Amino acid sequence: MAIVLRFVDRYGYLRERFFELVHVKDTISKTLKEEISVVLSNHELSIQNLRGKGYDGASNMRGEWNGLKALFMEECRYAYYVHCLAHQLQLALIAAAREVAEVHDFFKDLIFIVNTVSSSSKRYDELQASQIAELENLIEIEEVETGKGLNQISTLQRPGDTRWSSHYKLIYSLLKMYNATRLVLEKIVIDRRVSYSQHGDAKYVLKKLVSFDFVFILHLMEDLMGYTDGLCRALQHKSQDILNAMHLVAGTKSLIQNFRDNGWESLLQKVQSFCLKHDTQILDMQVAYSNIIRSRRNKDNITVEHHYRVDVFNAAVDQQLEELNSHFSERTTELLTLSASLSPIDEYKHFNVENICLLA
Structure with a gap:
């Protein structure tokens, strides 16, 4: 210790x-x-x-x-x-992901995909080559803008367990490199030179990559973690003002709550559009959702839309808000806000006698 x-x-x-x-x-x-x-x-x-x-x-x-x-x-x-604010946020995000079974499984599959695609220099080169070929085609049909600093070739980086922003970067990069990643996995599946285990791993992760379940959670976590990424980076600044940090936390909570209340339709539309563009399966939202584990506990029939909206979307967002409220409690927030009255920055700009009395 x-x-x-x-x-x-x-x-x-x-x-x-x-x-x-x-x-x-x-x-x-x-x-x-x-x-x-x-x-x-x-x-x-x-x-x-x-x-x-x-x-x-x-x-x-x-x-x-x-x-x-x-x-x-x-x-x-x-x-x-008082807990480290940046670390609190990362712990909240990690805990929130682990509490929702579908999201937990998603991140395990996500890491498995990265390990499979980036396991050798040969596959790394194939991933780069696939990106270049796709980019050249998009430029030719004028679907992307060109210019200095645009359309950089990237790779899939393994995320760090305690650096939640690295997970967000991985999700963002996979969305950009979805076709290239899929192409590399398809090559591994048909390559007779690879071992049986490598062939099996590639076939498994390819099936996961093109599934509606994976694509849906990929977009959900991109939106959800996008709200917290700026806050995460801001809280790591050593010169961050306490009051500003508390405003950032409150603002992030408000954005996530608004996403929870009004974000379902736009998310579903974005996911379906992505599936059409990349030729992946689109589920009928109104048919009955069948899940062996769930059906044993609950015999009531639910629709596919109910599963993804209630069991995944609402559950993930609610867990996120719950963890943020737990780590950034009203008591801690009030303590930090009152303590700001003692800050000597800018000739005691935040000095307030009433706040100091409350703090005492």
């Missing part, structure tokens, strides 16, 4: 110093709390002087009753916990 101290020195400057590295037998909150208390005590530092703390967003840290945050609050009620 790494311990870092953040403090204000006698001259009023904010300092942050690596303090100590401690071996712990386990990572339950009680053990971590005891070890931190021992380290502070050994250096004659009182827990009662603790004014703030921060750690990752795991349940053993931020749990309401038994988390490390709660244990410290029992001894020092002024030791406010």
Whole structure:
């Protein structure tokens, strides 16, 4: 366990110093709390002087009753916990994706596609060549604009587990390279020189790539994550103003809520248009949706539209909003807003006596 101290020195400057590295037998909150208390005590530092703390967003840290945050609050009620805003957003997005089964499966398939297409330099070259050929054809029929910096050849990058913006970039690039990716997979399927396992993997991911289910969630996550990508990048700026950050969070929540209320029709239209353009299957939204797992639990017949609108679209967006509200709670938001009154930026531009009294 790494311990870092953040403090204000006698001259009023904010300092942050690596303090100590401690071996712990386990990572339950009680053990971590005891070890931190021992380290502070050994250096004659009182827990009662603790004014703030921060750690990752795991349940053993931020749990309401038994988390490390709660244990410290029992001894020092002024030791406010404020999580890293950018990391909060990434955790919220990751948690939201994992809670919706269809979206969770989508990202597993997405990573599988990337690994299959980019597993060798030969396939990488084929992907590049397919992009160039497609681009030349689009330029010839005047479907794309030409100019300096436009129509750059790219590749599919493997996403990072804790860098959610990398998932958004992958989704965006796959939409641009959909035909090229499909062509490479089709070549692998008919290539007799590849191994049986490679042939099977390519056949499986090709089937997933051209399915309506995959295309629908691909567009859904592009729209949904597009709203949060700007916020994610903004929160990583070291010079980000606290009040501005809170406005960005509120604005993003509003955009996602509006997408939830009014975005279904435009999303469905975009997905169907994409399917027509790329010759993939389009489902009839009014027929009965058959799913073996669901039918065992619920014998009521539902339509395809109901499944994609309620079980996927609404569920994914609602989970996103729930996670954002959980990580950016009203208490934390109010604390940060009130704390902005103490900021010396621009000659204490945000100084407000009433806010300081409320903070105290």
